[in-house]
Amino acid sequence: MKLKIKSKLILGLASLFIVIVLMELVSLYSINRLADESKAILKANYESLMFSREMLMALDGINQGDSGSWLKFEQSLQSQEKNITEKGELETTKSIKEKFVLLKASDKEKILSIRNDLYHILELNMNAIVRKNDEAQHTADKSKIYLAIIGAFSFMASFILLLNFPGYIANPIKELNEGIKAISNKNYSQRISLKKGDEFSELAESFNLMAERLDDFENSNLAKILFEKKRIETIINNMSDPIVGLDEQHNVLFVNTSALRIFELSENELIGKPAAEAAKKNDLLHTLLNSNPTVLPLKIYDNNKECYFTKEIWQIQNEDKSIGEVILLKNITQYKELDLAKTNFIATVSHELKTPLASIKVSLKLLNDDRIGVLNEEQHKLVDHIKDDTQRLLKITAELLDLTQVESGNIQLQKEKVDPKSIVQYAFNALKVQAEQKKINMSVSFDENLPSVSCDMEKTAWVLVNFLSNAIRYTPENGTIQIYTIYKDNEVVFSVKDSGKGIDQKHKDRIFEKFYQVPNTETGKTGTGLGLAISKEFITAQGGKIWMESAPDEGCTFSFSLTA
Numbered sequence: 001m002k003l004k005i006k007s008k009l010i011l012g013l014a015s016l017f018i019v020i021v022l023m024e025l026v027s028l029y030s031i032n033r034l035a036d037e038s039k040a041i042l043k044a045n046y047e048s049l050m051f052s053r054e055m056l057m058a059l060d061g062i063n064q065g066d067s068g069s070w071l072k073f074e075q076s077l078q079s080q081e082k083n084i085t086e087k088g089e090l091e092t093t094k095s096i097k098e099k100f101v102l103l104k105a106s107d108k109e110k111i112l113s114i115r116n117d118l119y120h121i122l123e124l125n126m127n128a129i130v131r132k133n134d135e136a137q138h139t140a141d142k143s144k145i146y147l148a149i150i151g152a153f154s155f156m157a158s159f160i161l162l163l164n165f166p167g168y169i170a171n172p173i174k175e176l177n178e179g180i181k182a183i184s185n186k187n188y189s190q191r192i193s194l195k196k197g198d199e200f201s202e203l204a205e206s207f208n209l210m211a212e213r214l215d216d217f218e219n220s221n222l223a224k225i226l227f228e229k230k231r232i233e234t235i236i237n238n239m240s241d242p243i244v245g246l247d248e249q250h251n252v253l254f255v256n257t258s259a260l261r262i263f264e265l266s267e268n269e270l271i272g273k274p275a276a277e278a279a280k281k282n283d284l285l286h287t288l289l290n291s292n293p294t295v296l297p298l299k300i301y302d303n304n305k306e307c308y309f310t311k312e313i314w315q316i317q318n319e320d321k322s323i324g325e326v327i328l329l330k331n332i333t334q335y336k337e338l339d340l341a342k343t344n345f346i347a348t349v350s351h352e353l354k355t356p357l358a359s360i361k362v363s364l365k366l367l368n369d370d371r372i373g374v375l376n377e378e379q380h381k382l383v384d385h386i387k388d389d390t391q392r393l394l395k396i397t398a399e400l401l402d403l404t405q406v407e408s409g410n411i412q413l414q415k416e417k418v419d420p421k422s423i424v425q426y427a428f429n430a431l432k433v434q435a436e437q438k439k440i441n442m443s444v445s446f447d448e449n450l451p452s453v454s455c456d457m458e459k460t461a462w463v464l465v466n467f468l469s470n471a472i473r474y475t476p477e478n479g480t481i482q483i484y485t486i487y488k489d490n491e492v493v494f495s496v497k498d499s500g501k502g503i504d505q506k507h508k509d510r511i512f513e514k515f516y517q518v519p520n521t522e523t524g525k526t527g528t529g530l531g532l533a534i535s536k537e538f539i540t541a542q543g544g545k546i547w548m549e550s551a552p553d554e555g556c557t558f559s560f561s562l563t564a
């Protein structure tokens with residue numbers, strides 16, 4: 001029969017309770033019996049002995065003629081008559097009474113006979129005391145045996161309970177505990193089997209159900225994750241751009257086939273290995289890990305062909321914590337080739353345009369010469385227009401040629417120690433007339449003790465000229481232009497500050513891009529948007545910096561710095 005834990009507990013405690021009550025009852029019964037028997041011994045027989053003794057003493061008094069002894073005898077006899085307990089005691093008491101009547105009638109001989117009867121009563125009661133004592137002893141012995149039997153039975157019952165009861169409760173708890181530990185260690189195949197019938201087996205069934213559900217969930221989740229992993233792996237592997245995944249300790253997590261091809265490494269040589277360790281044996285990986293993503297594209301040989309890649313790093317975040325990164329190399333070879341084709345095309349066109357433009361210029365000069373023929377006013381104006389446009393076209397072709405030179409990476413720097421003042425003076429002289437025509441006040445200032453700078457004089461002056469010609473172009477008549485040169489932190493800074501309408505902050509960085517012009521600039525229509533882009537290339541190629549500052553309606557300040 002299967003019992004519930006509650007029933008088991010009730011049964012165990014009830015048996016202990018019964019055992020305690022049983023022992024209590026047996027002990028009480030035995031003690032009561034012993035007490036009763038002892039009382040009987042004391043009371044009845046002891047009193048008979050007392051009465052007999054008093055009667056014997058009264059007899060002695062009667063014998064010696066003590067008149068009070070008659071009454072004492074009679075009183076003791078009456079008490080004895082009421083205290084008959086033993087067999088034969090009644091007859092002897094009656095005999096004493098009869099003999100006492102005769103004694104009273106002066107039959108002195110009866111004294112001896114009465115004395116003998118009294119001795120008989122004494123003997124009867126003393127024998128009874130001995131017998132009853134034996135009986136009490138017997139009862140005590142029996143009680144001992146009963147108590148011993150019950151004691152042994154209680155001991156056995158308690159012992160069995162003691163042996164089994166903790167196990168009833170503890171074993172299933174232990175098994176459950178082990179099951180829970182296994183589940184917490186993600187061992188969802190763990191099951192518990194407990195004998196059916198009590199609350200523990202119900203608990204075990206619930207536990208097994210939970211483990212089964214977790215197992216199903218884990219398996220379905222795992223299958224899903226594996227499927228997703230496979231899908232992502234396939235996508236990554238089929239991407240033509242090389243990809244490398246790193247964990248937070250910079251160990252390689254994955255690489256796609258394109259990456260393995262350019263590194264000329266196998267999966268085994270990379271996956272699971274610290275990236276820095278693998279990079280020691282592979283120059284390309286070393287460059288890739290240590291290169292700054294914002295600098296120029298990386299030139300890498302892939303399939304025996306010179307290819308260009310830009311590096312991008314994506315941080316993998318989990319709850320605001322970086323858990324790794326993905327390095328992506330974007331193959332920009334195609335764009336680079338197109339760009340090169342464009343640069344070559346522009347270079348060729350600009351170059352081809354230069355000769356006819358130069359000959360137009362010469363022809364215009366000849367046209368203006370009176371020896372060839374005198375032009376009327378209208379014709380003079382037309383020739384001047386053609387001259388301006390030719391001049392502009394020449395400027396544009398020159399800038400385009402400069403740009404192609406910069407883009408093809410062919411900037412030839414002729415570095416030398418140059419006095420900053422001479423650069424400023426050159427630019428000032430070149431634009432002086434233009435500024436005067438617009439009535440612009442152009443001032444120059446220098447820091448004292450300016451050191452000379454190591455730079456390409458021609459290109460640096462070109463940049464300053466470009467700054468100045470822009471300033472003149474974008475500053476209204478009667479405006480001011482300040483050229484100042486300062487020496488700060490081992491750098492010489494050249495600045496051109498104008499009083500034009502300035503440039504909005506949102507265009508701050510873009511104005512240095514190729515062909516970028518601030519929208520809706522009237523005068524901008526005459527430019528190409530190349531001057532500042534070329535200036536940036538010329539200055540950065542020399543290790544310098546270039547920037548612009550502007551506040552609304554306060555004009556703008558264009559600056560560049562070169563190391564002293």
Ligand code: ADP
Binds near residue numbers: 466470474502516529
């Ligand atoms: P552009 O030939 O158009 O002048 P730049 O590269 O020299 O080409 O200049 C780019 C654009 O920057 C110009 O079109 C103009 O909008 C703006 N810009 C340059 N210098 C100034 C200036 N001093 N004041 C206001 N705008 C300027």
